[in-house]
Amino acid sequence: MTQRRFETAITKMFGIRHPVLCGGLMWLSNADYVAAVGRAGGLGFITSRSFKDLGHFRAEIQKCRDLAQGNPIGVNLYMTGRDADDSVNQSYVDVLIDEGVKAVETAANTPRSVLPRLKEAGCTVIHKASVVRHAEKAVRDGADAVVIVGMECGGHPGLDFIGSMVQGAIAPDRITVPVVLGGGFGTGRQLVAALAMGAAGIMLGTRMLVAKEIWADERIKQRVIDADEGGSRLVLSSLRKTYRVMDNTTARKVAELEAAGETDFEVYRPLVQGSFQVEAYESGDPEKGLLSMGQSAVFADRIASVEEIYGEIMDDAERSLDKLRRVTLGM
Ligand SMILES: Cc1cc2nc3c(=O)[nH]c(=O)nc-3n(C[C@H](O)[C@H](O)[C@H](O)COP(=O)(O)O)c2cc1C
Numbered sequence: 001m002t003q004r005r006f007e008t009a010i011t012k013m014f015g016i017r018h019p020v021l022c023g024g025l026m027w028l029s030n031a032d033y034v035a036a037v038g039r040a041g042g043l044g045f046i047t048s049r050s051f052k053d054l055g056h057f058r059a060e061i062q063k064c065r066d067l068a069q070g071n072p073i074g075v076n077l078y079m080t081g082r083d084a085d086d087s088v089n090q091s092y093v094d095v096l097i098d099e100g101v102k103a104v105e106t107a108a109n110t111p112r113s114v115l116p117r118l119k120e121a122g123c124t125v126i127h128k129a130s131v132v133r134h135a136e137k138a139v140r141d142g143a144d145a146v147v148i149v150g151m152e153c154g155g156h157p158g159l160d161f162i163g164s165m166v167q168g169a170i171a172p173d174r175i176t177v178p179v180v181l182g183g184g185f186g187t188g189r190q191l192v193a194a195l196a197m198g199a200a201g202i203m204l205g206t207r208m209l210v211a212k213e214i215w216a217d218e219r220i221k222q223r224v225i226d227a228d229e230g231g232s233r234l235v236l237s238s239l240r241k242t243y244r245v246m247d248n249t250t251a252r253k254v255a256e257l258e259a260a261g262e263t264d265f266e267v268y269r270p271l272v273q274g275s276f277q278v279e280a281y282e283s284g285d286p287e288k289g290l291l292s293m294g295q296s297a298v299f300a301d302r303i304a305s306v307e308e309i310y311g312e313i314m315d316d317a318e319r320s321l322d323k324l325r326r327v328t329l330g331m
Helices: 009-014 031-039 054-067 083-098 115-120 132-141 164-174 188-196 206-210 218-226 249-259 265-272 275-283 295-299 306-328
Strands: 020-022 043-047 074-079 103-108 124-129 145-149 179-182 201-204 232-235 243-246
Touching: 009 145, 020 031, 031 043, 031 054, 031 306, 043 054, 043 103, 054 083, 074 083, 083 115, 115 124, 124 132, 132 145, 132 164, 145 164, 164 179, 188 201, 188 306, 201 206, 206 218, 206 295, 206 306, 232 249, 249 265
Parallel strands: 020 043, 020 201, 043 074, 074 103, 103 124, 124 145, 145 179, 179 201
Antiparallel strands: 232 243
8 A cells, every 4th residue: 555645635625545536537437447546545536427327327336335445436427518418417416426425526517507416415526627717617616626637638628728837836826725737647746746836636547547447458558558748639629629639540530631621520420439439448449439648648658556556656756755855955
């Protein structure tokens, strides 16, 4: 077990050992993974949308709770702002409250519609936004904490393209609740930098794609290992649906269509439908579909357990604190 080195508003808020959260990963953050993150001293989030019905979602939470050995587990809710999705999210809320889940990560649009019920049930809600002003809105709506993800992140970096370093330096002063930084993180030295900027923790996504507990085929993990900081590509910005993904054949085809001025999403749909991601993760074909992956793939250098990855990050944090002490003493 990796020794506790930091106590922050986030470790206290969620009752965890390390200020390192692992954001929801569509199709991938299931019971095995989220429980492993909990046992390693962090907090992970099961992606509610990854399961075919509410029964499977409930069973996954129950399995996760059993595997987590008393450590906290969380659920991710993706807020699209559309009425139909909101009603589905209300059903996920019914289940997660019923199953006693106490940590919820909301993402994208404001969590306003689910917050009253979550708060009444004693849940702690951390809202993930790609810019500070959206995070501020979620705080006004009642979020307990926020994650700000910079444009380095895998998945949806929003439309403003502001990096983590700039957002990290402004967010903790502007936001009245604990701030976690995400987007491009994967090392302990970055954790120390985030804490120095006033954040209460970091969030990982891409770095964890090579975890043993992630069920995807090893060829997908190998592709992440092979990628460096330039191995991702931003696509669909021209349709205001920006995605940062693995730079694969599909991503390049999408980029070509965008460069040719195509604006009809239906033309893109046969390339980008979500089910291709499952096929890629199952088959190990890294060229299939748009596969979320960020610049922090550069830090993923081998397949390792969640516990080992957390250990590496906390050891690196310790070393960088030592370096900092030497610098401040002028040695
Ligand atoms: C494969 C993958 C799938 C993701 N799926 C989701 C998701 O379903 N919901 C969500 O809120 N965030 C999702 N994210 C974003 C992560 O939770 C996290 O915010 C992000 O990966 C952090 O940036 P990083 O990739 O630079 O570590 C996903 C990221 C990746 C890499």
